[in-house]
Amino acid sequence: MSYTAQSIEVLKGLDPVRHRPGMYTRTDSPLHIIQEIIDNAADEALAGFCKRLDVTLHQDQSVSVRDDGRGIPVEIHPAEGVPTVEVVFTHLHAGGKFNKNDGDSAYRFSGGLHGVGVSVTNALSTRLEVEVTRDGARYRMAFSGGAVIEPLEKTGDAPKKAGGTWVRAWPDAQFFDSPQISLTDLERLLRSKAVLLPGLEVSLAVEGGETRTWRFSQGMQQYLAGQIQDELAAPLFAAEKYAPAHDENFPQGAGAAWALCWTLEGALARESYVNLIPTTAGGTHEAGLRQAAFEAVKSFCEHHALLPKGVKLAAEDVFSRMSFVLAARMLDPSFQGQTKERLNSRDAVALMLRMVRDPLELWLGERPEAAKKIAELAIRAAQSRARAGQKVEKRKQSGVAILPGKLSDCQSEDISRNELFLVEGDSAGGSAKSGRDKETQAILPLRGKVLNTWEIEPGSLFANREVHDIAVALGIDPHLPEADDAALANLRYGKVVIMTDADVDGSHIRVLLCTLFYRHFPKLVEHGHLYFAQPPLYRLDVPGQGKSRPLRKIYALDEAEREAALDKLRLEKVKPESVGISRFKGLGEMNPEQLWETTMCPDTRRLMRVRLPLAAEAGPVMNMLMSKNEAAGRRAWMEENGALVGAEE
Numbered sequence: 001m002s003y004t005a006q007s008i009e010v011l012k013g014l015d016p017v018r019h020r021p022g023m024y025t026r027t028d029s030p031l032h033i034i035q036e037i038i039d040n041a042a043d044e045a046l047a048g049f050c051k052r053l054d055v056t057l058h059q060d061q062s063v064s065v066r067d068d069g070r071g072i073p074v075e076i077h078p079a080e081g082v083p084t085v086e087v088v089f090t091h092l093h094a095g096g097k098f099n100k101n102d103g104d105s106a107y108r109f110s111g112g113l114h115g116v117g118v119s120v121t122n123a124l125s126t127r128l129e130v131e132v133t134r135d136g137a138r139y140r141m142a143f144s145g146g147a148v149i150e151p152l153e154k155t156g157d158a159p160k161k162a163g164g165t166w167v168r169a170w171p172d173a174q175f176f177d178s179p180q181i182s183l184t185d186l187e188r189l190l191r192s193k194a195v196l197l198p199g200l201e202v203s204l205a206v207e208g209g210e211t212r213t214w215r216f217s218q219g220m221q222q223y224l225a226g227q228i229q230d231e232l233a234a235p236l237f238a239a240e241k242y243a244p245a246h247d248e249n250f251p252q253g254a255g256a257a258w259a260l261c262w263t264l265e266g267a268l269a270r271e272s273y274v275n276l277i278p279t280t281a282g283g284t285h286e287a288g289l290r291q292a293a294f295e296a297v298k299s300f301c302e303h304h305a306l307l308p309k310g311v312k313l314a315a316e317d318v319f320s321r322m323s324f325v326l327a328a329r330m331l332d333p334s335f336q337g338q339t340k341e342r343l344n345s346r347d348a349v350a351l352m353l354r355m356v357r358d359p360l361e362l363w364l365g366e367r368p369e370a371a372k373k374i375a376e377l378a379i380r381a382a383q384s385r386a387r388a389g390q391k392v393e394k395r396k397q398s399g400v401a402i403l404p405g406k407l408s409d410c411q412s413e414d415i416s417r418n419e420l421f422l423v424e425g426d427s428a429g430g431s432a433k434s435g436r437d438k439e440t441q442a443i444l445p446l447r448g449k450v451l452n453t454w455e456i457e458p459g460s461l462f463a464n465r466e467v468h469d470i471a472v473a474l475g476i477d478p479h480l481p482e483a484d485d486a487a488l489a490n491l492r493y494g495k496v497v498i499m500t501d502a503d504v505d506g507s508h509i510r511v512l513l514c515t516l517f518y519r520h521f522p523k524l525v526e527h528g529h530l531y532f533a534q535p536p537l538y539r540l541d542v543p544g545q546g547k548s549r550p551l552r553k554i555y556a557l558d559e560a561e562r563e564a565a566l567d568k569l570r571l572e573k574v575k576p577e578s579v580g581i582s583r584f585k586g587l588g589e590m591n592p593e594q595l596w597e598t599t600m601c602p603d604t605r606r607l608m609r610v611r612l613p614l615a616a617e618a619g620p621v622m623n624m625l626m627s628k629n630e631a632a633g634r635r636a637w638m639e640e641n642g643a644l645v646g647a648e649e
C-alpha cells in the first residue's frame, strides 16, 4: 500500500473524532486534548523512566511537551505495518488501552481522561509534531488533522543512553468553544502530576513570560501539609497499598496512595485522582475512603470504649473534618457526569475500603493519644447531629397521624439523612425492605397504577388510598405553589426516591408520581427533595468456572459499565461470547443485596434529582401532558423531552 493510500485509511479511522469531537473529549477548550499528551508523559514517569516533564505554552496557542523517558518506540508495529509511534498517534484507543493483560506493564493503569489516547489530540489539531530520541538516534514525524504529512525519518544521532519524547500540538480552533487554554487549569494539572509522582520535576514555561516548576520529593504528604493552614488534630497519615498478584478480589497493582489529616476548624483540602487523572467531582473512590475512615475510627472508639452512651457515629461525623489527597489506581475506571470528572466504578468503594481501612486502623492503634483527638472530633460531630435531630423529632411526634401500615419506616430521626423509597410492586418492595439501610431508609411499596391526579381537586385527593398513604408517610399536606416553606415543616424525609422498573410501566408510574408531587406538593419538588432511582440497564450472566467460581450475575448501570465489566472478565480469562447479556427487565429480578448495591446504597447508586422549570413555563406543558384528552401529544412530547426533567445528583 502506498503511503498516501494508507494515511487515507488512517484518516478514515479518526473521522468520527472530527465529526463528533464531543464524544471523545471535552470541547470547551483544548486543555483536555493537551492533557492527553501530558498524561502519556506522566504514564512514562509512572513507569519509572522519567526525571522531568517540561511543558511550554506558545504564543500561537500551541503547546509542546517534553519528557526524558524511553521515547515512543519507532520500530514497525507487527500488526499494523507502520512505526509504533505512528500507531500511537493515528489509532483510536491506542496508547494506554492495550497491554492490560501484561501484569508488569505500568500501562495497565494509565488512562487518558476517557482512555481514548492521543490520537484524539492529533485528529483535532491542525498540526502535530513528534520527536523521539532512542537507541542512539533522533527521529521525527508530523501530522495534520490526524493524517501523516511527514512520515517518520531519522534526523540524526544521539548519545546511546539518551531517551525521550517531544510533542507539539496546534489545536484546531474550529472544534472548541474557546481556543484559549486556561493557565490556571494547566498549572493545576501539572502541579498535580508533580504531587502524584514524587521526585519528578515538572515545569511550565509561558513563551515570552515566566516559567514555574514543581517538585515534591515527599509527594502528596508534603503537598497536603502545605495546603492546610489550620491546626491539625493529629499528625498526618500517608501510605499506599496495592493488590498483590493472584489477589482474590482485585487485579494486581490496583489500590491507592493517600495522605489524610483532621483539622479542628477551617477550610478542608480534598483532592482525588484515578490513574493520575483528577476527579474534581469525587466519586466512588472518595466514598470508599470515607467508609474506610469511618470504620477505622469507629473500631478505635469501640476498642477504647470512647463512645458516650446513646451516641452513634455516622460516616459523616468522621469525614466532615477530614482533609485528604487520594490517588486510586484501577483498571478501566469509568466516569460520569457532564464533564466526566466523577468516578463511578462501583468496585472502587470496596477497593478503597480494602486498601485504606486496616492500615488506618493500625496507624490509629499505634498512636492512641492522636487517635483519641480524632475520635473526639467525630463524637462531637455525632452529638451535635443528634441534638439537631431531636428538635425535629419533637415536631415529628406532635403530629397525630398514624403511619400507613405498609410503610417500613427508618430508625433515624435525622430528617436530612432520611430517605423514603416509593417502590413499584410488592416483590421489589420486599427486596428493598430487606436490602435497605434500616437506619436511614424507609420503604413504601405501591400497588399497581397510581391515580392520575392532574385534574383531581385537592379536597378529594385522599379518597385514593395510595395518595393518602404517600402524603401521611411524608408528613405533609397538599398545598399550592404559592404556599410558603412552612408547607414542608413536618416533612419526614430529606429525599423522596421514586424507584420503578426501567420499562414502559415503570416510566408511566414515574410520570404519575411526578404529576402528584408537581400538582399537589410543589414545594417538595421546588426544594429538590424528589429523586428518581436509576436501576441498572444490563445484566451479565457469567457462567461458573470450575469449583471456585460459581455462576455470577453482574449488573451494569449503562453501556460504559457493561463494557468495563466485560473488559474485566476478559482479564479473568472469561470468554466474552460465554457471557449472556440481557437488557434488564425489572427490579424484581434482583435479590436484596443486588438491589442495595446497584440502586440504593448511597455510595454506589446513581440518583437523579427531579427539577422542574418554573411553574409559569411548565404549567401549559404539564396540562398538555396530563389532561385526559391529550394522550397523543403526551407521547410525542415525552419522546422528545423526556430527558429534560432530571439532572444527575
Ligand code: 28G
Pocket (backbone or CB within 6 Å): 037, 038, 040, 041, 044, 065, 066, 067, 069, 070, 071, 072, 073, 084, 088, 095, 098, 099, 107, 165, 166, 167
Ligand atoms: C512528550 C509528550 C508526551 C511516551 C513512551 C514510551 C513508550 C511508549 C510512550 O510505548 C507503546 C504500549 C505498551 C509497549 C514503552 C518505550 C516501552 C518501551 C515505551 C509521551 C508499547 C507505547 N519503550 N513515552 N509510549 N507501548 N511519552 N510523552 O507520549 O506496550 S508515550
